[in-house]
Amino acid sequence: QVQLVESGGGAVQPGRSLRLSCAASGFTFSSHGMHWVRQAPGKGLEWVAVIWYDGSNRNYAESVKGRFTISRDNSKNTLNLQMNSLRAEDTAVYYCAREGMVGDITGFLDWGQGILVTVSS
Amino acid sequence: SYELTQPPSVSVSPGQTARITCSGDGLPKKYAYWYQQKSGQAPVLVIYEDSKRPSGIPERFSGSSSGTMATLTISGARVEDEADYYCYSTDSSGNHRGVFGGGTKLTVL
Numbered sequence A: 001q002v003q004l005v006e007s008g009g010g011a012v013q014p015g016r017s018l019r020l021s022c023a024a025s026g027f028t029f030s031s032h033g034m035h036w037v038r039q040a041p042g043k044g045l046e047w048v049a050v051i052w053y054d055g056s057n058r059n060y061a062e063s064v065k066g067r068f069t070i071s072r073d074n075s076k077n078t079l080n081l082q083m084n085s086l087r088a089e090d091t092a093v094y095y096c097a098r099e100g101m102v103g104d105i106t107g108f109l110d111w112g113q114g115i116l117v118t119v120s121s
Numbered sequence B: 001s002y003e004l005t006q007p008p009s010v011s012v013s014p015g016q017t018a019r020i021t022c023s024g025d026g027l028p029k030k031y032a033y034w035y036q037q038k039s040g041q042a043p044v045l046v047i048y049e050d051s052k053r054p055s056g057i058p059e060r061f062s063g064s065s066s067g068t069m070a071t072l073t074i075s076g077a078r079v080e081d082e083a084d085y086y087c088y089s090t091d092s093s094g095n096h097r098g099v100f101g102g103g104t105k106l107t108v109l
Helices: none
Strands: A003-007 A010-012 A018-025 A034-039 A045-051 A058-060 A068-073 A078-083 A092-099 A108-111 A115-119 B009-012 B018-023 B033-037 B044-047 B061-066 B069-074 B083-090 B098-100 B104-108
Touching (some): A018 A092, A018 A115, A034 A078, A045 A068, A045 A092, A045 B083
Antiparallel strands (some): A092 A115, B083 B098
16 A cells, blocks of 8 residues: 655754655656645644656745755655755645556655754754 | 646535545646545545546546636545645746645545
């Protein structure tokens, strides 16, 4: 079955960096776009970033553009999110999510369990 | 920036029909997706491409879209449907940025 397991979260001071990873299994990782979505405590979902199945294109929410970088290693079935210049408002549970393929079921088919990032001095 | 607008809350009695709306200027050009999130859990896709239902999602869940508004309908709502529901779409300007609505808390009691 599909599994998405996030790692790398934790507490960090404002202005510092953190790198999240998402280990994928149970599907052909290199065939699917992948996303990061976050949820601040008690708040709604916020889309963060997407990377195309082959890494050829990436897009970011305005709130993280220029500070966060999404990447993937299809040889290791791993998705990453490098987060720099972190702010208090980046505090959230971060989910990685698998996108469906055009012509099949689309949307975010599977989600990781989420990992908490806390930015505080 | 592109926004999707949902009502903060909807309340129905068991067996009634719940309707949750999502409005956005890009919806005439882009599909709407709906996610259910129960407390402490990751979201689950319940409707994709405006009106399609993934396997395993009960038939009481349906979706529609007309103009700038998409609607999630739960016919004969059950207590176990109580959750937060989020619509999602992408920016129609071509930059492929995603956006979620603010979420709607559905209460069934």
